[in-house]
Amino acid sequence: PEKTAKRRAKHLNVHQAGKSDCGVKSNIKSIPGVMTIRGCAYAGSKGVVWGPIKDMVHISHGPVGCGQYSWGSRRNYYVGTTGIDSFVTLQFTSDFQEKDIVFGGDKKLVKILDEIQELFPLNNGITIQSECPIGLIGDDIEAVSRAKSKEYGGKTIVPVRCEGFRGVSQSLGHHIANDAVRDWIFDQLESDGKSKFEPTPYDVAIIGDYNIGGDAWSSRILLEEMGLRVIAQWSGDGSLAELEATPKAKLNILHCYRSMNYISRHMEEKFGIP
Numbered sequence: 001p002e003k004t005a006k007r008r009a010k011h012l013n014v015h016q017a018g019k020s021d022c023g024v025k026s027n028i029k030s031i032p033g034v035m036t037i038r039g040c041a042y043a044g045s046k047g048v049v050w051g052p053i054k055d056m057v058h059i060s061h062g063p064v065g066c067g068q069y070s071w072g073s074r075r076n077y078y079v080g081t082t083g084i085d086s087f088v089t090l091q092f093t094s095d096f097q098e099k100d101i102v103f104g105g106d107k108k109l110v111k112i113l114d115e116i117q118e119l120f121p122l123n124n125g126i127t128i129q130s131e132c133p134i135g136l137i138g139d140d141i142e143a144v145s146r147a148k149s150k151e152y153g154g155k156t157i158v159p160v161r162c163e164g165f166r167g168v169s170q171s172l173g174h175h176i177a178n179d180a181v182r183d184w185i186f187d188q189l190e191s192d193g194k195s196k197f198e199p200t201p202y203d204v205a206i207i208g209d210y211n212i213g214g215d216a217w218s219s220r221i222l223l224e225e226m227g228l229r230v231i232a233q234w235s236g237d238g239s240l241a242e243l244e245a246t247p248k249a250k251l252n253i254l255h256c257y258r259s260m261n262y263i264s265r266h267m268e269e270k271f272g273i274p
Helices: 002-011 041-050 064-070 098-103 106-119 132-137 141-151 171-192 215-225 240-248 257-271
Strands: 056-061 125-130 156-160 203-209 229-235 251-254
Touching: 041 056, 041 064, 041 125, 041 156, 041 171, 041 229, 041 257, 056 064, 056 106, 098 132, 106 125, 106 141, 125 141, 141 156, 156 171, 171 240, 171 257, 203 215, 203 240, 203 257, 215 229, 229 240, 240 257, 251 257
Parallel strands: 056 125, 125 156, 203 229, 203 251
Antiparallel strands: none
């Protein structure tokens, strides 16, 4: 069609010798709320960082489309029984409707948290991955998380402010997810004195490997054959207990720099882990 051809014409050009740029307009920001080839902040948090953590339930909090789009689209392999102690391939969504946009979705969030506790009592924690409408209407997911965590006897519930419009690529979602681990996992450990992990001199953590097709398992085998003890995988085939143990590691081995440099820098500065 003529309209499409006009738009696409900017995507193709001839590179001329001596020029640094051929003028192609392909690397431009995507429009929030429009499905493009590029992910958003929600995709970076839910689809990359948090989603592969197997023993936590990850709620796509908002309309069903984002959860459906992110559901089961990556081969984050894990060991466990789905629906019992592992939840990676299940989709949990609060299925926002128009009335939730108008009147707020906190009550719906409380309801889904209660349902998850009843239907999947062996989950070790819950994350709330917020979609665009949550930030636009100003729902207080942090207050709900604190109240429900207390009600469930101190269960780890992590609100993640990863609304898609916050970043028009996945990258900011990685950063937001890293900060959520810092604020809602690490900082809670310190205040509660929860960590009972016993370290050894040879403890390492694999950071930024999502076990896509089982690649983190291969790395783990090699490291363990060298005599090291892998205490955590972030986050492919990973668990909440592994996240909690990581501040005791002697070395963080960073695979995907782009997605996990933030938390690695934090651990180096705060815990002295190189």
